[in-house]
Amino acid sequence: MHLPSxxxxxxxxxxxxxxxxxxxxxxxxxxxVLGLCLPLFVGNYMLTIIVTAMTAVIATxxxxxxxxxxxxxxxxxxxxxxxxxxASAIFMGQSSLPFGVAxxxxxxxxxxxxLVVGLTSIRLxxxxxxxxTLAAHFIIVYIIVHWTSVTGGSFGLSAxxxxxxxxxxxxxxxxxxxxxxxxxxxTYVAKNIARTNVGRVFVAIRDNDLAAEVMGVNLTAYKLxxxxxxxxxxxxxxxxxxxxxxxxxxxxxxxxxxFWYLAYLIIGGLGSITGVFFGVIFIAILNNGLGSILAFxxxxxxxASSLLAPLMLVVLGLVIVLFLTFEPRGLAHxxxxxxxxxxxxxxxx
Amino acid sequence: xxxxxxxxxxxxxxxxxxxxxxxxFVLIYKATGIFNLAQGSLLCLGSYLCYVFSISIGxxxxxxxxxxxxxxxxxxxLVQVVFLQRMIGQPHLAVLMVTIGIYLxxxxxxxxxxxxxxxxxxxxxxxQPVTILGASVLPIFIVAVVAAAILxxxxxxxxxxTSIGVAMRATQDNQQVAQSVGISVKRVFGVSxxxxxxTAAAGGVIVGTILSVSxxxxxxxxxxxxxxxxxxxxxxxxxxIGGLVLGVAEHFGGAYIGLIGIxxxxxxxxxxxxxxIVPYGLFGLxxxxxx
Numbered sequence: 001m002h003l004p005s006x007x008x009x010x011x012x013x014x015x016x017x018x019x020x021x022x023x024x025x026x027x028x029x030x031x032x033v034l035g036l037c038l039p040l041f042v043g044n045y046m047l048t049i050i051v052t053a054m055t056a057v058i059a060t061x062x063x064x065x066x067x068x069x070x071x072x073x074x075x076x077x078x079x080x081x082x083x084x085x086x087a088s089a090i091f092m093g094q095s096s097l098p099f100g101v102a103x104x105x106x107x108x109x110x111x112x113x114x115l116v117v118g119l120t121s122i123r124l125x126x127x128x129x130x131x132x133t134l135a136a137h138f139i140i141v142y143i144i145v146h147w148t149s150v151t152g153g154s155f156g157l158s159a160x161x162x163x164x165x166x167x168x169x170x171x172x173x174x175x176x177x178x179x180x181x182x183x184x185x186x187t188y189v190a191k192n193i194a195r196t197n198v199g200r201v202f203v204a205i206r207d208n209d210l211a212a213e214v215m216g217v218n219l220t221a222y223k224l225x226x227x228x229x230x231x232x233x234x235x236x237x238x239x240x241x242x243x244x245x246x247x248x249x250x251x252x253x254x255x256x257x258x259f260w261y262l263a264y265l266i267i268g269g270l271g272s273i274t275g276v277f278f279g280v281i282f283i284a285i286l287n288n289g290l291g292s293i294l295a296f297x298x299x300x301x302x303x304a305s306s307l308l309a310p311l312m313l314v315v316l317g318l319v320i321v322l323f324l325t326f327e328p329r330g331l332a333h334x335x336x337x338x339x340x341x342x343x344x345x346x347x348x349x
Numbered sequence: 350x351x352x353x354x355x356x357x358x359x360x361x362x363x364x365x366x367x368x369x370x371x372x373x374f375v376l377i378y379k380a381t382g383i384f385n386l387a388q389g390s391l392l393c394l395g396s397y398l399c400y401v402f403s404i405s406i407g408x409x410x411x412x413x414x415x416x417x418x419x420x421x422x423x424x425x426x427l428v429q430v431v432f433l434q435r436m437i438g439q440p441h442l443a444v445l446m447v448t449i450g451i452y453l454x455x456x457x458x459x460x461x462x463x464x465x466x467x468x469x470x471x472x473x474x475x476x477q478p479v480t481i482l483g484a485s486v487l488p489i490f491i492v493a494v495v496a497a498a499i500l501x502x503x504x505x506x507x508x509x510x511t512s513i514g515v516a517m518r519a520t521q522d523n524q525q526v527a528q529s530v531g532i533s534v535k536r537v538f539g540v541s542x543x544x545x546x547x548t549a550a551a552g553g554v555i556v557g558t559i560l561s562v563s564x565x566x567x568x569x570x571x572x573x574x575x576x577x578x579x580x581x582x583x584x585x586x587x588x589x590i591g592g593l594v595l596g597v598a599e600h601f602g603g604a605y606i607g608l609i610g611i612x613x614x615x616x617x618x619x620x621x622x623x624x625x626i627v628p629y630g631l632f633g634l635x636x637x638x639x640x
Contacts, residue, residue, distance in 0.1 A: 006382075025548045073442060127445055131574050132624050135617035136524030138571075142614040160507070256456070259449055266446060320450035324443050325435050343444055 004343065006262040018191060035180055039173035047172040048244070053284045054183045055241035060264045060276045061190040062233025067262075068270040069199055071206025072121050072225035073130050076137030077234055082144060082253035084110040084235025085242035086151055089159035099162035099169075103239045104181075110235025111228040113140070118227025124222050125209065131166070137255055145250050156249030159242040172244070179240050186233060191273050193229065202226055203271070256313070263320050269330025278331035286319070287312055356600050362490030364576075364596020365497035366555055370569055371576045371588035373548035379508070379583050380517035380541035382441060382524075383433070387448040388549055389570020390455035391428075395421045395550025396557035396566055397459060400468050410473040414554055418547050425546025426539045431625070433542070437534060438524060446553065456513035459564045467563035474558070493555045500548060501589050517541055554597065561587050575620035581630030590631070597617070 009015040019025050039047060063077050088106035091097045097105070120132040144151050151157060156263070161170035162178070169175045193199050201222050204212040213219050242248045268279025291308050298304040323330065350634055370392060377385045398420050402413035415481040436444045474492070478485035508514040511537075520537045528534050556566055576595040580587020595616055603612030623630070 062528065120621065120624060122629055126442065128578075128624055128628050130384075130442075131447065132621055134571060134574070135624075138617045139614050139621075142610070146609060206559070254415045256453065259453060262446065262449065307461055310457040310460035313453045313460070315457075317450040317453030317455075317457065321432055321447050324439075324447050324450070328439075328443060 016195070018195075032184070036177075037102075039176050045163065047176055048222055049171060049284065049288060049346065050174055051179050051244050051281050054179045055244065056239045056261075056264065057237075057276055057280045058159065058183060058240065059234045060184045060261055060268075060280060061186055061273065062237070063261050063265055064270075064273065064276050065190060065193060065199075065202070065233065066226050066230030068265060068272070068275075069194055069206060070202040070223065070230075071209075072118070072125075072226055072230075073127075074133040074225060074230070075130050075255070075258050075262065076117065076133040076140070077230075078255070078257035079137040079140035080110045080114055080231040080234035081238035081241070081257075081261075082248075082250070083113050083140060083231075084238035085159065085248050085253075086144060086157065087235065088239030089242050090150065090246060091161055092162070093158060099164065099178075099243070103236055103243075104145040106239035107232040107236040110238065111232030114227040114231025114234070115224055117231075118224050120161050121223045123239050133256070135259060141250055141253060144253075145278060152249075154250055156247050158247050159245065159322045161243055161246065170246075171244075175244055179244070182236065182240055186219075190233070198222075198225070206271075260316065263316055264321055265330075266323050266328075267330055269332030272330070272332035274335065275330050275332030278335065282331060283316070283319075286315060291317065305327030351483045352589045355480050356604055357597060358482055358484035358486060358602035359490070360597030361593050362486055362494060362596070363600060364593035366495040366559070366592075367491070367569075367573045367576050367595050368497045368589045368592025369493070369500060369548060369552040369555065370573045371580070371592045372497075372504060372585065373552070373584055374573065374577050375580075375583065375588040376504065376548065377541055377545045378577075379521055379585075381433075381538050382521050383448065384441070384582075385448050385545070386445060387428075387451040388453065388545070388573075389567035390452045391421070391425065391546045391549035392553040392556065392569050393459060393564065393567040394424065394455060395500055395546070395553030396562045397463060397468075397553075398424075398550065399557060400470065400562045401563050404468070410471055413461045417550050417554060419603060419626060419633045421546045421550030421553075422543045425543040426548075428546070429539050429542035433538060434535060437538065452570070454519040456564060456567060459567075463564070465564065467561040470554075470558055487559075494558075496551060496555065497589065497592070500551070501585065513537070513540055515544050572616055575616040575623065578620055578623050578628070578630055581632040584630065584632035587630055587632035588631065 003009070004021060007021060009020075014020065019028055037048070059077065059081050061078075063074065067073050084106040087109040088102045089104055091102035092099060117133060117136040120136075121129050124132055145154055147153075161168070161175065163169065167174055169178060194202075201212070201217050204215065204217060205219065205222060205226075209219060243250075262280035264276060264283060266279070267282050268275030268277070290312060291305075294304045294308050294311070319322070327334065373391070374385060374388050377383055377388070395417060399413055399417040402408050402416045402420075403410050406413075408416065428451060433444065434448055436447055442504060474488045476487070478487050480486075508518060516527070516532045517537050517540075519530070519532055520534055524534055527537075542624065552569070553566065556569060560566070573592065573595070576591035577588060578591070579594060580589070580591030599612050599615050600618060602615040606615075
């Protein structure tokens with residue numbers, strides 16, 4: 001980490017600190033206060049978009065740990081998000097568990113399903129693992145569609161919004177706070193997994209699994225742990241998104257949705273917690289910007305709005321290809337470059 | 350007994366369609382080392398091209414098929430030049446992501462132009478089923494079997510005897526070494542994508558006739574993955590046999606396991622089992638990891 005002039009790390013804790021300088025602490029506090037005040041001056045429509053983006057960040061943090069840090073590429077992430085969403089909806093709707101317990105249980109169940117899928121990672125890597133996660137995606141979605149007595153099949157399932165102490169969390173402006181708190185916790189956990197010994201082991205496995213094994217890393221245990229953590233994040237993100245949406249159906253969890261999560265990672269930058277935020281925000285702005293442009297155009301060209309979904313696929317594919325070609329390290333790398341530039345300005349050497 | 354035989358015949362007929370798609374996969378992998386998840390998109394585009402030539406423009410069907418194959422050849426080359434040429438020498442997984450990007454783009458473009466309604470070709474074959482070994486099979490399946498057989502023989506000869514075929518094998522082994530002995534890696538990549546696209550388009554015409562032309566045809570690219578893994582990634586006979594076995598297994602599973610829609614995921618269950626037992630397939634190269 002580059003420090004401003006006259007700031008020196010004298011103790012190990014200072015070197016390890018995520019927030020080191022006073023400016024960083026001020027920005028953090030300002031960010032949290034700004035976040036807490038957001039529902040006061042942002043409309044419901046905008047809040048729904050923000051809540052969806054925040055749940056996507058939580059789910060993508062899991063994929064970042066699994067793929068970005070541990071190097072186990074999963075193209076079935078939407079299926080684990082679906083498992084979390086359905087588990088939470090069933091726990092809350094049919095077993096009438098409290099909201100917090102349902103979401104936590106959803107995370108654990110998604111993690112356990114991830115563990116089962118992760119068993120294939122013991123023997124496989126590279127694109128063989130990609131294919132096995134792809135197969136897992138299709139099998140999980142098949143089970144959701146056809147186990148109608150529990151999941152409601154293709155008609156879907158209602159995921160009731162929580163009610164706590166008389167506050168109705170069906171309103172986006174109230175639900176926002178739950179997701180915001182979850183996002184803070186998830187980011188805290190993910191960041192600390194990434195920078196402590198578990199995260200270092202993950203990075204060692206990603207960079208060279210044989211070398212890691214020679215160094216004494218228990219590959220099986222850590223790969224499975226990565227799958228559990230990654231899918232548990234997916235489950236929590238999926239559960240929170242499900243209760244925000246109110247109704248879930250298998251159509252929300254297609255293979256293409258899995259590719260969206262991968263796109264967040266590629267755009268944000270693999271192996272960076274900050275990158276997840278950049279990726280999700282970038283795509284959200286792109287998606288909603290395109291939506292507004294098309295809605296504006298539909299005044300002159302009727303039916304333009306219906307082009308949004310396919311057009312977004314084209315744009316998403318194009319963005320993935322462009323980022324892989326021109327900036328494989330993602331927006332997080334650009335952000336580092338920008339910070340260095342800002343720190344050194346006006347004398348860049 | 351006759352019922353089993355009937356299922357077998359139909360399974361082989363369906364499986365030969367898988368084989369055709371799998372051949373394109375294996376070709377690209379063999380030549381460029383790229384695992385092309387956009388193969389299904391090429392198939393889908395091929396069937397829509399054929400639809401455009403035969404219905405929208407109104408050409409005679411067989412001429413339309415020829416034009417489709419030619420157009421698909423160029424299209425494959427174009428895709429390679431625009432998207433993949435810059436990725437030569439990049440990590441394989443990054444290239445795989447690029448093919449996912451291509452998959453998303455093709456799906457979006459198809460939805461934008463043709464929408465979600467499925468289309469059908471003009472009827473160009475007799476619709477009367479033909480009886481083979483007690484099983485009544487539609488003529489299109491016989492076309493599929495014949496096409497798979499022809500493509501198989503052509504591919505085998507191509508890799509064995511033509512200089513570009515040998516160059517492809519060299520490129521797959523090591524791109525830098527291939528370049529240093531004077532092989533144009535760019536040309537190898539272009540030709541292999543062009544041929545794979547042509548193969549996919551042939552599959553697209555057949556699949557489009559059997560089902561109908563719709564944007565969901567690109568799922569075929571994922572459905573044939575088990576066939577490729579079963580046969581081994583770099584084996585052409587493996588792709589053929591893998592496709593046939595997959596077709597038969599899917600058909601038997603659909604007929605004898607009493608779960609609705611189970612045939613959709615039987616390939617993937619087989620795939621998971623295979624990956625855990627023989628990840629390199631029946632005829633693939635066993636990779637030994639060296640430190």
